[in-house]
Amino acid sequence: MNYKIDFNTGFYDNFDVLKEHKMFEQKYQYSTFKFDLRKNKERFKDKNISTLICFDNNKPIAWIRFDHEENNNNSFQFNYVKRNFSTLGMFMIYVLPEYRNKGLASKITKMFEEELLQYYQANNINLNKYYLINAVDLAYDLLDKNLTYFIPSHTFGNFNKNKQDLKGHIRFRAAKTIQEQNEILELYK
DSSP states (O other): OEEEEEOSBHHHHHHHHHHHTTOSOTTOTTOHHHHHHTSOGGGGTTOOEEEEEEEETTEEEEEEEEEEOOOOOEEEEETTEEEEEEEEEEEEEEEOGGGTTSSHHHHHHHHHHHHHHHHHHHTTOOSSSEEEEEEOTTHHHHHHHHOSSSEEESOSSOHHHHHHHHHHHHHHHOOOOHHHHHHHHHHTO
16 A cells, blocks of 8 residues: 655545546535535645545555644633644545455544654644644544644634633543653654
8 A cells, every 4th residue: 555645735636536536435415525526626726635545456445534623722721821732624534445444444534644843844833733624524532543743623714612622631631732742652662
């Protein structure tokens, strides 16, 4: 298997191959992928949508779509500490049925997170902040299980829901900012 990751214009650049291979769930009438792949490709030309596509013998078998939409910088008090956070965008994933339950979704999710972290570090994000990724459809459990640096959330643009998701991760999972996680990793080197 090989992988191809494209930031920023990935959805536009890979639109034709994804459509040709019907990389969406056929049985879901309102699938986000199915809905978008029926549209005109040009509609996505200026959209900031990244993709990671997994190929088996030049055939796409799984892909991640990430709509970059960091448009909010929020903060709130929790346990007497000011917590700053942003939501980075929306995460969607699709794996062909015959490749499911083999760990592929987890593998490409972890791979995508590493690439996303490098992408944002190269673009000078504030590392002393929490970053949420909003899960679309059934992706929340996958993100919750596999993300290390980013925090999964259920809804995009809903401050109260994002805040509740972040509070839960801080309280029950000891969520850290990227900077705090990097400092901990340095201690173990």
